[in-house]
Amino acid sequence: MVDEYFKRKVEAIEVKEKSISQLLAEMSRTAYQGRKLGEAVEVWEAMLKEKDLTIIMGFSGSMSTAGQWKIVNWLIENRFIDVLVSTGANVSEDIVDAMGFGYWQGSHMVNDEALLKADINRYYDVFGKESDYRKMEELMTDFLLTLRRDFTYSSMELLYLFGKWLSKKGIHSIAAVAAEKGVPIFCPAISDSAYGEAFLMAKNMGHPIVVDSVKEFDQFVGIGEKTKDIGVIYIGGGVPKDFTQLIAISVSPKTMDKGVPGREGFKRKSVQEYYYPHKYAIQITTDSPQWGGLSGCTLEEAVSWGKIHSEGKRAVCYCDATIALPLITHALNERVKTKRKAPDLSWLFSQVM
Amino acid sequence: MVDEYFKRKVEAIEVKEKSISQLLAEMSRTAYQGRKLGEAVEVWEAMLKEKDLTIIMGFSGSMSTAGQWKIVNWLIENRFIDVLVSTGANVSEDIVDAMGFGYWQGSHMVNDEALLKADINRYYDVFGKESDYRKMEELMTDFLLTLRRDFTYSSMELLYLFGKWLSKKGIHSIAAVAAEKGVPIFCPAISDSAYGEAFLMAKNMGHPIVVDSVKEFDQFVGIGEKTKDIGVIYIGGGVPKDFTQLIAISVSPKTMDKGVPGREGFKRKSVQEYYYPHKYAIQITTDSPQWGGLSGCTLEEAVSWGKIHSEGKRAVCYCDATIALPLITHALNERVKTKRKAPDLSWLFSQVM
């Protein structure tokens, strides 16, 4: 009985030359969030070795202004992720940088009224020029004017077309690279960003478009119905996390029997519906469980909902993503040398190809 | 020069019988977050005395399961808020309670697999029955089947119609009370909730509807164009906060001259556009600025964007909303005795009335 508590010793780290991957492996044998960071790498590594797994990344916050967007491109290019669920900010503010304008290392202790007068927008300790932001919005509007007015788009379809359009212009933003690689991007609150402002600009120019929240959700849930298992990676919480979790439980009665071979759902006792808990889950967050919100809640809470498998591999690391994401991805780059066979999701683009 | 630092003394609190309002007034003369909580009441009080002010509340998280939804009803009934921007969770999970099913006081230290087997969904230390949740989704689907298939809805229009429908059934949820009082509810990521699942159910029953993100944003921004000033209250961050902030800067050139008398915008130096910073702002959050995200960022950061007026009244209180919201509203109830003249926003419902 007691022996179960004494399986693996904590191993004190000794400082010497080593690789990033090796240091994270050593951290996985320590404690607290250092251990969790090391475990996050291991869970992601296990995902990449799994067959018939679709890996979805929920990507919150304003990480593109923080120098993290090329890491996402790398994840897409190597198909370390198959689907991206993002805030509007993360797949628009990267474009400012990809266009060549960029952001500046600023300070969070600054006179914000002076920044306003200097036409600078602040993202904590990052400065961006309002005029650059507007140029990005104008580019976005140029694209929107190429869209059909008699078609009901999902955010995913819109971002796929935008990505292809950007790619042709040589602007290698996240959306561009994702479109090239066939990785769909879902953006459930797309108007809550520069896209919203561009939608209004296009509308004011006589070119209103429709971006349907229902179609988006239907397409997203459809991914779940075509894969054996799902692994999720949450960089932050918010809508991208909550939305991604729904793929585990929003399977309609009609489609539940049409799953891929080997796909096993579980029947709820109280209702006539199936749930397909995620097999792997990683969460990097700076929120805490005690506030009761989704962004900080434990992955165990998701187990009660049937959203995560109780026996699945999982790791939560409470850490700023600007620390955790570079470390995890560099360790993966060192460790994973064989090319992964990623699922083909091109059917999602069929209506707009 | 030095005298500017010594304007108001910290006054140590003496324990004796007093009202909630009085204790919060005393806390406003202490320090740290206690002072901020007291100041939040004062800022809200000032908003209620202001003429030609539209008060928007961003409402995040899963607060309805936490016993807070009737407080929102009270805020709407007394028109202490004029517009609600909400997560899908907050305006769907309240319905479970309003239907008479309710939630249970649970624990966050529990075996989640056992909960799953007992068909219980956990919200930190709250338990809800999966079967009750499904009954709410079925009710929602019943409503969706009454909607037009040839109409493009915004989330606001959909929630207005849903509210009227619920009200007739005697289900006094937030949406119902808001519809009765003419308070619009915007839900920018509406599919990310029970609504998404109900959309799919209706679709599977041959009744697909369209919920347009562009129309929603256009309508929301329209509110800003018809009011002299705006005051905002953020309970949590996330999409509701970010979306609400956009109303300050997403004013199209075409409409900027059509504002109400006395409305003053400011011209950006670098671009040919106007911004209309919010005059009052309150934020209750458990996030922190140092993570760089929107949910925890200071209201000063919003000043740099032109989203909040540098000279406007504002207060940020870092505190769980289940503590701050009841206290602030009970203090307001004691202090504010005159009925406020609230703006008429019924024009927003014109297409669906």
Added chain:
Amino acid sequence: MVDEYFKRKVEAIEVKEKSISQLLAEMSRTAYQGRKLGEAVEVWEAMLKEKDLTIIMGFSGSMSTAGQWKIVNWLIENRFIDVLVSTGANVSEDIVDAMGFGYWQGSHMVNDEALLKADINRYYDVFGKESDYRKMEELMTDFLLTLRRDFTYSSMELLYLFGKWLSKKGIHSIAAVAAEKGVPIFCPAISDSAYGEAFLMAKNMGHPIVVDSVKEFDQFVGIGEKTKDIGVIYIGGGVPKDFTQLIAISVSPKTMDKGVPGREGFKRKSVQEYYYPHKYAIQITTDSPQWGGLSGCTLEEAVSWGKIHSEGKRAVCYCDATIALPLITHALNERVKTKRKAPDLSWLFSQVM
């Protein structure tokens, strides 16, 4: 089996006139930290009804500058606490206010170099005058010069004598009120505060004294050996919390059989020693468990150490103490009308009386 999960419903709060105590009672039927705040009042109330209970409060941070010190005086005067374990800051900075100098409501967004030039010390959003601080240190030094040079003091004895000395001067600081009421104050890191500087001043004036850490710990542990049960209240974490917890496990073999009637300890399996877990525990903290530290750890972690009884009443509320402490104490003031029979701890002062 399932019924155990559905004992008490979450009750949504309705806004109407009510007392502080009543609102906190209603919050105890909601969720998240609001519920915990309500529960904290209930646990404290239960402590006050218990016979043969010694109530120890761990008091961290710099709360006296934040307008909280008179609340501690009230707790002592009413014997809602019997022992105080404090940082040096909390029982020195209150003296500045009790001397009539006070602190000012400042801002945390300020130029700290300008403050330095203006001789202002900042405590987040509180300003204090360096010259006032020095006057307090000089007063402290005057007192130290009255102490014996041939005696080994514990911090508790020193603070008792200081309290009596202050009381005679009409300076009603925490130490003064505690001395009047026979409530001992332990300050395990006393030099880490104005006391440290005063010790040096006295020494430079040819009057060195000795403050023995061992004697202090011995006296503190002695309290545990003379009471049937212990209840603890932690306002913040740090040394005051850790030190207080040790009273549960630092009982020497020699003394374990000399306990008061009814006192029951538990024998450790692996060692020949007893532990006496605390029966009640309240913790107000802004730290979080995931960082692995003592200040944010759960009370359950203390159960594993034998420091808190697994069946004892306990409540942890994650909230700034400047919010939680005034609310809890005002609710107690409304609820508790009968005088508590507090333990006599005067034997602790026998060597210095």
Added chain:
Amino acid sequence: MVDEYFKRKVEAIEVKEKSISQLLAEMSRTAYQGRKLGEAVEVWEAMLKEKDLTIIMGFSGSMSTAGQWKIVNWLIENRFIDVLVSTGANVSEDIVDAMGFGYWQGSHMVNDEALLKADINRYYDVFGKESDYRKMEELMTDFLLTLRRDFTYSSMELLYLFGKWLSKKGIHSIAAVAAEKGVPIFCPAISDSAYGEAFLMAKNMGHPIVVDSVKEFDQFVGIGEKTKDIGVIYIGGGVPKDFTQLIAISVSPKTMDKGVPGREGFKRKSVQEYYYPHKYAIQITTDSPQWGGLSGCTLEEAVSWGKIHSEGKRAVCYCDATIALPLITHALNERVKTKRKAPDLSWLFSQVM
């Protein structure tokens, strides 16, 4: 004017093979806490290049159980720090591991009552055996019995003697390595740990000792009087941070003119005393400023007190130390190849050598 805002661009990280040092250098050109982690390495590097600098590390929490204590040994051996100010936990719990007993990788989601029955003490997700802890306390008691009963020790002197004693026994704990290298360890609340329990055991065995808080503080402040400049590194907050800060302002009038050549203090306007602000400061913390406490407060707040030089190099990184400390030290190990000329502090041990 505007150009001052646009000095250095944010550079998006590209994933490729690189060293730990290189990745941290790249992170220093991103944003949020990732940038801060990179800057922390740079500030420490600058400290190591500075002449006549005494580097003091404040070391809080329970980091030795978390696999971090050999990193501290490495810092001492390489004289990347000159003085350690520690909790009792950090310089006692390492001994359990150094004795060969160790700790186990556990879980924070566990039944603590079951742990208690299995005689396991939990430190968040680390398990330790109570019996091992007691063996460490017995070892400590054995040492205490070698001390003089007619001498007044400071915690620093006691830990120096203990380190030498351990070293001879081949137990290479932090105290042992520090004693070998002449690095003093101050432990201002030493009784608040296993030391406290060992003091009582020794006393019960007829061997009481005296550990004087005043002597400790006097010796600590003396370090400041003999060095030109001071650099500080805070791993966590609490007493170790607060105590370390006092070295900047606790300089007696008598000694202020006896400083080393080049040492410059600043005179307070309001009082006749000097302060010697720290020239370099690094803080790794998981606390936040808004709670008003010392552990989370900004280094700027310390500027107002004269504790940190307004023009000194400083970096605060909000991150779990189990992540930040291994990364920073491994980067330093890669970057710093020349041996530093460290200050000689052996005079501190003169009374006990």
